[in-house]
Amino acid sequence: MKITGDDEEGKSQLQSFISPKEKYPTLVTTSKLLTTGVDCKTCEFIVIDSEINSMIEFKQILGRGTRIREDYGKMYFTLIDFRDVSRLFADKDFDGEPVKVKETDTSTIPNEDDEEFDDTTEGDSNFYPEPGDDNSGDASFINDPFGEDNGVSKYYLDDVEVRIINRRAHYYGADGKLIVESLEDYSKKNIRKEFSTLDQFIRTWSETDKKDEIRRHFEDEGIFLEDLIDDVGKDMDVFDLVCHIAYDMPVLTRKERANNVKKRNYFGKYNEKARVVLDKLLDKYANEGIENIQDINVLTLPEFKEVGSKLEIVKKIFGGKKEYEQAIKELVQELYTIA
Structure with missing residues (x-):
C-alpha cells in the first residue's frame, strides 16, 4: 500500500501499519514517511530505492528500524539498499566526534586545558573505504545475522533465478571505526583468531562430544557459518566449512x-x-x-x-x-x- 501525504486512502491506514496488533498493511511504499518520526516499532525491513545524501535523514530512517519489541519477536531489522546509501555508515559524521576520556586520580578534577588530546588513531587516514577501493562498502544488502536457513537457498526476481555474486561484512573495530570486508575474509580471520592452526581446530573438534557446541561458540564470537554455505554451494557441515574457509582445505560434502x-x-x-x-x-x-x-x-x-x-x-x-x-x-x- 502507498502511504504518502497526497494519498488519503493510504493515510487512513497509517495507524494500522504502525500498530503491532494489526496484520495489514504489511508492505508500505512511501517517500518521506520514515523520516517523520512515525512510531512503527515492528518494522522489520527497510528498503531504500532513492538517493539520500543527508545524514540526518538517513539516521531518521534507521531509527524506525532500531526499535525493539521483544513481545512481538522484533529484535533486529534488515536494511536492503539499492542506492548505496549505506555508504553513510562509513562517514566520519555518522557517530560525530569521539568522546574524550582521560583516566585520572579520583581525588583530583582534571582540567582539559592541561594537555592536548590526540583524537587520531594510527592508520586512521586509510580506515574509511574510498570509492573504487577493494574494501569499499559496495554491499547492497545488510543481512540478518541470526538467520537459521540451512542448505543452499535460491533467489528469484520477477520469477527469474538470480544469484549472489558478492557479500560483505560491515562491523565496527575496537576503535569504533567501520570496517568493510568480504564475508569469507572476515570469517577466516576470526576463525584463525580462535584456532591458529588446522591441527588445533581438529583437536578441539575431536575432543568436543557435542559438535553443535562448536557452531554455537562461533556464533557467540560473531562468526555465522550458515551464511557462508550459500556462497560455497555445497552440503557440508561445520567441520568441513571451517577447514575450507579458514585453512583452504578441499571441500568434502x-x-x-x-x-x-x-x-x-x-x-x-x-x-x-x-x-x-x-x-x-x-x-x-x-x-x-x-x-x-x-x-x-x-x-x-x-x-x-x-x-x-x-x-x-x-x-x-x-x-x-x-x-x-x-x-x-x-x-x-x-x-x-x-x-
Whole structure:
C-alpha cells in the first residue's frame, strides 16, 4: 500500500501499519514517511530505492528500524539498499566526534586545558573505504545475522533465478571505526583468531562430544557459518566449512563423508539390526548434519520405527544407553577419520 501525504486512502491506514496488533498493511511504499518520526516499532525491513545524501535523514530512517519489541519477536531489522546509501555508515559524521576520556586520580578534577588530546588513531587516514577501493562498502544488502536457513537457498526476481555474486561484512573495530570486508575474509580471520592452526581446530573438534557446541561458540564470537554455505554451494557441515574457509582445505560434502564410512568395513562388528540403524543415521547425517544423529530422539522418527521403538533400539539392539552412546561416538569419529 502507498502511504504518502497526497494519498488519503493510504493515510487512513497509517495507524494500522504502525500498530503491532494489526496484520495489514504489511508492505508500505512511501517517500518521506520514515523520516517523520512515525512510531512503527515492528518494522522489520527497510528498503531504500532513492538517493539520500543527508545524514540526518538517513539516521531518521534507521531509527524506525532500531526499535525493539521483544513481545512481538522484533529484535533486529534488515536494511536492503539499492542506492548505496549505506555508504553513510562509513562517514566520519555518522557517530560525530569521539568522546574524550582521560583516566585520572579520583581525588583530583582534571582540567582539559592541561594537555592536548590526540583524537587520531594510527592508520586512521586509510580506515574509511574510498570509492573504487577493494574494501569499499559496495554491499547492497545488510543481512540478518541470526538467520537459521540451512542448505543452499535460491533467489528469484520477477520469477527469474538470480544469484549472489558478492557479500560483505560491515562491523565496527575496537576503535569504533567501520570496517568493510568480504564475508569469507572476515570469517577466516576470526576463525584463525580462535584456532591458529588446522591441527588445533581438529583437536578441539575431536575432543568436543557435542559438535553443535562448536557452531554455537562461533556464533557467540560473531562468526555465522550458515551464511557462508550459500556462497560455497555445497552440503557440508561445520567441520568441513571451517577447514575450507579458514585453512583452504578441499571441500568434502556430508554425503561424501557418509559414503566413505559405508565403503569401509566399519559396520562388521554390529548385528544386522544395529547396522540398519547406523546406516539410517548416516543417511540422516548426509541430509541434515551431525547435530541430528547425536540426538537420541532421532530414533523416534518414522524411518526408524520399522526397526523398533526408541527403547527397543537402545536396549535390545545395542544393549543399553551406554552402549548406544558409545556406538554413536565411534560413528562420529569414523565420519571424520578422513579430514
